[in-house]
Amino acid sequence: MDTKFTWSITQKGEKALLYKNYLYGLRRENKNGSLVYACTNKSCPRVITLKNDAIIQYDVTRHNHDPRLADDVQNVFTGLKRRVITDVDKSIGKIYEEEVKKFVSNLAFAIH
Ligand SMILES: [Zn+2]
Structure with a gap:
């Protein structure tokens, strides 16, 4: 799987993950130390799981919107x-x- 991503910022100036032209903001931290990033489009349920600054899991289904960012x-x-x-x-x-x-x-x- 393609795990290349870059760090970016959200419109609020918060750290965000940029993956395949979609922007993800930190949603929550799991007990095992992995971080769940969710698409910054509120109506879009796509998430990416990160551990030690590496993508360990991502939702392969399509976003319900264009990568406008x-x-x-x-x-x-x-x-x-x-x-x-x-x-x-x-x-x-x-x-x-x-x-x-x-x-x-x-x-x-x-x-x-
Ligand atoms: Zn999305």
């Missing part, structure tokens, strides 16, 4: 690359922080 997520990374090249005198950490803030405020309008 893909473009926004792509934008933040493209913007990031461009700024790292142009703002050579700024630290990368600072640029990242600014881009993430911009991303969060854009996202608030973009989804649902």
